[in-house]
Amino acid sequence: MREILNRYTLGGLTAVYRREGDVVELLLVPAGSEGSIARADCAAEPLIQAKLTEDDAPAFFSGGRTMRNSPTVKAMRYTGQTAQKSADKTVVVTKLTDPRGLAYTHTLTLYADNPAAEVVTSVENTGSEAHTLEMLSSFTLGSLSPFSAGLAPVTLKIHRLRSTWSAEGRLVTEAAEDLQLEPSWKCYSANSVRFGSVGSFPVRGFVPFCAVEDTAHGVTWAAATTQGSSWQMELYRQDRGLSLSGGLADREFGAWCKTLAPGACFTAPKAVLTAVRGGVDTAAQVLAENTRRAIEPLLPASEKTLPVLFNEFCSTWGKPTEETILRHVRALKGKNLGFYVIDAGWYDDDAFEAAAKLGRWELSRRAFPHGLKYVVDAIHNAGMKAGIWFEFEMAGRDEPDCFTKTDWLLTRDGRPITAGDRRFWDMRKPEVQEYLAHRVIDFLRSNGIDYMKVDYNETIGLGCDGAESLGEGLYEQILASQQFSARLSAGALCIGRASALPQLLGACLYGQLFRCARVRRDSHHCRQYAPHDPAAPEPDLGGGQGGAAAAKAVLPNLQRAFGAALLFRRAGRPLGSAVDCYGRRHGILRQGGLHHRPRRQPAVWFPHRQLPRTQGLAGSRAAR
Known part of the structure; x- marks a missing residue:
């Protein structure tokens, strides 16, 4: 049974944490709309996606397509959540642990002046043996759209920005079904669209941005990553709910691994998220304003x-x-x-x-x-x-x-x-x-x-x-x-x-x-x-x-x-x-x-x- 763990509202954005066993998921919705959340007919999306080299690969025809939902994720256990509130921001820290001595921290920051959330994910090796990561997400969002139930066909639009030299930022909008982001009859196959950029040009091929629009309820979710090296985003759907995650390009996509010696810590690049009433233009403007607030003082x-x-x-x-x-x-x-x-x-x-x-x-x-x-x-x-x-x-x-x-x-x-x-x-x-x-x-x-x-x-x-x-x-x-x-x-x-x-x-x-x-x-x-x-x-x-x-x-x-x-x-x-x-x-x-x-x-x-x-x-x- 999925239960509400906590709710936090600031700046026009509400973060809803739901728990199902040891899995904690994050829903972002426009403030005032949390009462309309209806979806509970899909698997809860874990706060953090990760994969250790020592663990088995995920099943469901995932190899070469996605590293999400591996045994590494299933080994995470929720240990607690704290929140620090002030007039200008709310910082929510959620802790997860792995019995092998890995401590995961998910930090969400809401701001009073803009309906954008910043997410930072880190992992520390508190054990006595080294472990090697081959995937660690900066952010995840799941149960999209939370305002629908069932398949809700032809209601989800995916917005991405194609980019190449001298032709940057071309908006491409596709239906989820056109990207084959719909479950199989048995809800077995892990259907994933993993995209991004490999190399030191972070906007070649795609811009590190993605938006999902629920046309039935007039709400759009958007996310952007912030690093200048190889990055990826993933749209994933195995059952009725759609998930969106992103961060550093993983081992399959960007040849990335990171070994954590005992006592070592790694922090994934920050991600910026939002959920707004309106379309992709409104959501993109919110992300731009978040960047402006960070950059202008400098x-x-x-x-x-x-x-x-x-x-x-x-x-x-x-x-x-x-x-x-x-x-x-x-x-x-x-x-x-x-x-x-x-x-x-x-x-x-x-x-x-x-x-x-x-x-x-x-x-x-x-x-x-x-x-x-x-x-x-x-x-x-x-x-x-x-x-x-x-x-x-x-x-x-x-x-x-x-x-x-x-x-x-x-x-x-x-x-x-x-x-x-x-x-x-x-x-x-x-x-x-x-x-x-x-x-x-x-x-x-x-x-x-x-x-x-x-x-x-x-x-x-x-x-x-x-x-x-x-x-x-x-x-x-x-x-x-x-x-x-x-x-x-x-x-x-x-x-x-x-x-x-x-x-x-x-x-x-x-x-x-x-x-x-x-x-x-x-x-x-x-x-x-x-x-x-x-x-x-x-x-x-x-x-x-x-x-x-x-x-x-x-x-x-x-x-x-x-x-x-x-x-x-x-x-x-x-x-x-x-x-x-x-x-x-x-x-x-x-x-x-x-x-x-x-x-x-x-x-x-x-x-x-x-x-x-x-x-x-x-x-x-x-x-x-």
Whole structure:
């Protein structure tokens, strides 16, 4: 018999915990609708889905399709639940244990200002033997729709966002039955649609987002994951109820395993969930607002005014020079622009697409005979702040000292991961971080740069060596890249010279979303990420050894520090701080002077259709 364990309501969202034996499930419903919950004719969905390598695989034709509902889940036992309530949030902590010494914690946070819930799942090994996870969910939701009973045919719509380079965020809506998410006549086969992205492009193929709409009752559930490495979501149905879960891509989907030694703990990436009255547009807006609340306190003052940013890429196509920049600056002076950004190619004499001179980050003296500071001063004198492009995680073939520095590069099966003319720095190695601190941070400081545009033009793929599994290696690599981004911010603040380093971090991932949210600006992080000392010796490209221990030590804190940065593309106050205006392609720079297009209202990225201004979006000074 299924019983109500607890109910919690805040911010327009109600969390209902139901218990059936040792299984505790979570239902999220719009506040005030909990009395209409009707479904009890399906298996209760466990709060946490997990799979240990030592346990049998799940049955029901699951192999290669899903790792859900394995014996690992059946071994979990409910031990208790606590709640801490305040005016602005409610935090619900549910504990589960496994007789082998594994302690699971499910933490749900409700907020007063938005009907979104954040979920964090962790597992600690309190026993005396090591255990290896090959799947751990960030979140699960089950018994969908809780307002129906029976099969309720043709009432559930599945909304997903397809995505590829230069065509991101395409909304696809399908009936559950069209995805074969309906039970067999015997309710035996485990029907699952497992989708996601493998590699370091988190929005390739799909955006980490899914929504389930109950058209009969006018309610939509939506979820988003937050990590920048391989991820997955699963729609699962074996009986009358539909389940939705997601998190890190598991062993079958993303080659992920994680070994927990005695005393070790692992926390899955945070997920954001909601249940709203209305459709996918309303649900997506709630998730976007949750991200906005987390990100806005970390953003610089320029976010309040949204100055227009001019990017010169489409007027030089990767060959900026002192001459072209000065010509632009003369044309742009007095036009009320906030930033001028020097894009890719400032370090090379060939066009960006034809070269791979990445890694040393030395200015082209042919293109800039008077040095970079000379043109930066001209930009400042014209009343704009100066920005510059970096792709600091890459080593290019045209920089052989970097490209062949195998001790510092990511490997797979012992060989450097090579994608075209690019290889990847192993950001987990302290000597790599020190080298990039000298090459990037010193460069920014010495040239008076105000803004940094971070690019990322290749994907690592399945994963990398250096951890228990390729997938875990990839996850550590992304967190270590975020550590370096945090160091950029900490360096500007901790040394008390806010003008010494860029105050803004832009992001252009060539069709991929920003993978590295900015770290929180507080004294704790200033201590944790010590500012770069320009007087310290630069690590030698000719030698040196290192490991991932230093990066691993800060991974849990980084995971908490970097929130859901994947939910914005454009919004009333977007993540990227300023609006890119790409030269001739967007009709901004024309022969004979500037061409101004009419301003348009910004669009919310989730979903791609524009929402009306009445839904709470502030106006933008975006020039398109």
